[in-house]
Amino acid sequence: MDSLGYLFAALTPYHVALALGGVVAGTVVGSLPGLTATMAVAVLIPVTFSMEPASALILMGAIYTGAIYGGAYAAILLNTPGTPSAIATTFDGYPMAKRGDGDLAITLACIASVCGGLVGALFLLSLAPPLANVALAFGPVEYFWLAMLGLTLISALSQGNLLKGLIGASFGLLLSCIGVAEISADVRLTFGSQTLLGGIEVVSALIGLYCVPVLIDLVATPDRHLKVEAASRGFRLHEALQSSWQGKVNLARSSVIGTLVGILPGAGGSIAGLVAYAEARRSSKKPERFGCGEPDGVQATESANNATVGGGFIPTLVLGIPGTPPDAVILGALLIQGVRTGPNLFTEHGSIVYVFIWGLLIATLLMLPAGMLIGRYAYRSIVTVPKAMLVPTVAFMTLIGTYAIRNSISDVVIMIVLGVLGWILGRFGFSVSPVVLGLILGSIAEQGFVQGWIIGAAAENLWGEFFGRPIALGIVAFILLSLFSPLLLNRLRLKRELASAD
Amino acid sequence: MPTDRQNRDVGGMVIAAIFILTGALALWDTLEYVDADSYVFPRTVAGAMVVFCIVLIAWSLVRPVAAAPRRSESTPRRVGLVSAMLGAALLMPYTGFLISGLLAFGAIAWLAMYDPWTRGRLIIYPLVGSAIVLGFYFLFHKVLLVPLPAGKLLSV
Incomplete structure (x- = not known):
């Protein structure tokens, strides 16, 4: 079958219905804090058993891409990322919503997600086998430095105070160590508490650290949650399209960054969003507006995190190494169906893989109307619902969402305690984003660090192991750039101002 | 007129001091681990956190910050x-x-x-x-x- 044949096979009413249903279900699930893309895909796996492999893949891919986009709703409207990928969306999305531009932010996020999703899927369609080799070039030390890059980026970006960001990131890394150690089974940092024995679950910590502080502040004042505009302004599609066209370079660059980061197993949308956000701010003519409701920030994050969907499928399908947790679930479903992933998949099972990739492209395009409609409804609901109904509803969702992740009351208690901690930290200028990212990247960083340390110690070349490999050195250079470039630029700006004053 | 003392980031310094205690507790806890795989990472991270906190406290002592506005909340x-x-x-x-x-x-x-x-x-x-x-x-x-x-x- 040729390329056009695969496209027509993906365009059957059955496949289009699966793609649309998957996108809608994924968007709704992703918008609810606590319900992740992984959970949505995992719950629907039994439904796919009776389907053809290509149809099953289209449904799962559509749910996945919809859920990643859906995470933006809660990030923009509640300052709570629905999924970890949307952490950086809160930086500018929530300030936009606070000033009354939440509807515009949601439409911008939708357009950016579609652009990112299309770029990721096109890379998957055209360059999957050669790009998969990038994943193989990354060893444990490179993963360690990649995690460190994510943490330094968020420390430098989140609130302007680098030291406080680095302290928060270190605290997050320490939180990720709590519980039973994976290799040695040592019980770490529990101080005898049974509640902490299972460790801190990432999504419940994310809900607590982001959502509970918002609720604590919402309940304390009679002010409305978001600014309400007197007249309805529709989708503000024209405005959003104009802004997207002006930021086309930002969109394209962020989508490519998202795809490339998505290829690296375990890195995921959270790092992709941050790297794209940092790059958008660095190359912007108005960097001071980032963090105060700059549309380019929302576009960078949302295009990058949706591009990781296509990027993550590259190592999953070509190497059998899942790029992200939902990819791992999808890989499991494929194995149950008898489809063996690997370098030969594209030649031996072309009818499955190419129909799926076209299906993913169609699902991404369908996300534009579906996402904007759902987004409009979500925005209107959040803006018009009285505070006495909004606060308890969100609070109840945090309780049930957290409990459902591991069926654990301990997780609910930890979520609330972390929320209070996040609120206290926020009062004193410590952003919660580095803490959350430290917790998310802790296991990748520790695994890379310990493995690199063991290899370096065995070879009696610890320094060379961490600083002697070209990719690792490249990432270290980026880390130094992200840490010190704001300081250097500030110095230069002050010098220039002094010179012009003289 | 606010003095330098009033404008110092006292809250930030208190939080940093609490984080130093947390780091010290974590370092103490790592002494009980049997395997090097278990302690090398938390020990490094806790050490780094303590250093960052000390630098933050020192920085806050020499550099005053703008006072935060008071808010009336319940x-x-x-x-x-x-x-x-x-x-x-x-x-x-x-x-x-x-x-x-x-x-x-x-x-x-x-x-x-x-x-x-x-x-x-x-x-x-x-x-x-x-x-x-x-x-x-x-x-x-x-x-x-x-x-x-x-x-x-x-x-x-």
Whole structure:
């Protein structure tokens, strides 16, 4: 079958219905804090058993891409990322919503997600086998430095105070160590508490650290949650399209960054969003507006995190190494169906893989109307619902969402305690984003660090192991750039101002 | 006129001092680990955190910051919200998820209410609240098959 044949096979009413249903279900699930893309895909796996492999893949891919986009709703409207990928969306999305531009932010996020999703899927369609080799070039030390890059980026970006960001990131890394150690089974940092024995679950910590502080502040004042505009302004599609066209370079660059980061197993949308956000701010003519409701920030994050969907499928399908947790679930479903992933998949099972990739492209395009409609409804609901109904509803969702992740009351208690901690930290200028990212990247960083340390110690070349490999050195250079470039630029700006004053 | 002392980031320094204590506790805990695989990472991270905190305190001592504006907000309502959420979590094993959820929803709705409780609101809000709690309970328990706690008191 040729390329056009695969496209027509993906365009059957059955496949289009699966793609649309998957996108809608994924968007709704992703918008609810606590319900992740992984959970949505995992719950629907039994439904796919009776389907053809290509149809099953289209449904799962559509749910996945919809859920990643859906995470933006809660990030923009509640300052709570629905999924970890949307952490950086809160930086500018929530300030936009606070000033009354939440509807515009949601439409911008939708357009950016579609652009990112299309770029990721096109890379998957055209360059999957050669790009998969990038994943193989990354060893444990490179993963360690990649995690460190994510943490330094968020420390430098989140609130302007680098030291406080680095302290928060270190605290997050320490939180990720709590519980039973994976290799040695040592019980770490529990101080005898049974509640902490299972460790801190990432999504419940994310809900607590982001959502509970918002609720604590919402309940304390009679002010409305978001600014309400007197007249309805529709989708503000024209405005959003104009802004997207002006930021086309930002969109394209962020989508490519998202795809490339998505290829690296375990890195995921959270790092992709941050790297794209940092790059958008660095190359912007108005960097001071980032963090105060700059549309380019929302576009960078949302295009990058949706591009990781296509990027993550590259190592999953070509190497059998899942790029992200939902990819791992999808890989499991494929194995149950008898489809063996690997370098030969594209030649031996072309009818499955190419129909799926076209299906993913169609699902991404369908996300534009579906996402904007759902987004409009979500925005209107959040803006018009009285505070006495909004606060308890969100609070109840945090309780049930957290409990459902591991069926654990301990997780609910930890979520609330972390929320209070996040609120206290926020009062004193410590952003919660580095803490959350430290917790998310802790296991990748520790695994890379310990493995690199063991290899370096065995070879009696610890320094060379961490600083002697070209990719690792490249990432270290980026880390130094992200840490010190704001300081250097500030110095230069002050010098220039002094010179012009003289 | 505010002095330098008033403008120092005292809160930030206190938090940094608490983080130093946390780091010291973590370092002390790592002494008990048997395997090097277990202690090398937390020890490095805790050490780095302590160093960052010391630098932050030193930096804050020499560099004053702008004083934060005072805000008039209700602390009792904040405490009430956290207590209601924690109470619901701790009640779950005894009363079950549904009842503890309904109680928490009612308490938080009451705390978040700044408008007068008219007769209409007294009828509509509890009805809508119950529908939301029951809807989510049905979605998670019956559709997603999450085993939500039934409650020891109700199962006797």
